[in-house]
Amino acid sequence: MRCTRQKEKILEYLQATTVHPTAEQVYESVRSSLPRISRGTVYRNLEKLCRKGEAIELYIGGRVSRYDARTGGHGHLCCRSCGLVADVDVPFDHTFHQEVVERTGFKVNGSAVQFNGVCPACQKKEQKVKKEATQ
Ligand SMILES: [Zn+2]
Ligand SMILES: [Zn+2]
Known part of the structure; x- marks a missing residue:
């Protein structure tokens, strides 16, 4: 219990x-x-x-x-600067999935899309730092 x-x-x-x-x-x-x-x-x-x-x-x-x-199938946006992980709804690409199965013979149960980069808030911060450094 x-x-x-x-x-x-x-x-x-x-x-x-x-x-x-x-x-x-x-x-x-x-x-x-x-x-x-x-x-x-x-x-x-x-x-x-x-x-x-x-x-x-x-x-x-x-x-x-x-x-x-x-x-359920959704992608993730991962910011390397602040560690943010946010959901993003991207339509699942079945042809991509199928191609992986055909090429590898792998039995796929699921997949996840992960986008690594810098979030808008961190981009702003980085730009500000750059600007200050050049002044
Ligand atoms: Zn960030
Ligand atoms: Zn999520």
Whole structure:
């Protein structure tokens, strides 16, 4: 019973947020309503949710994993400067998918599109820094 409640709280939090939190952020936030939950429980439940397909784990270049309860096909915009991870709805390209299957014989269960770069807010900041440096 208790385990289910903890898992539900974690999933609830993931579904309510769009920040694609790290396990640590999930722990910090779930702890406010379940003060006795342990870090290990959070990690284990995140793993379980991903295994059951209720959440996805995102690997963003070298950083810790981020979690997302939005499992339907969508892409991610990842800012290398501030660590922002935002959703972007891009129509899924089935021909691309098909080509990968044909070329590799790989049995594909899913794929994720990740765009790495710099978000508009960071671009502005970078421009400002450049300007100040040339003045
Ligand atoms: Zn940024
Ligand atoms: Zn997402």
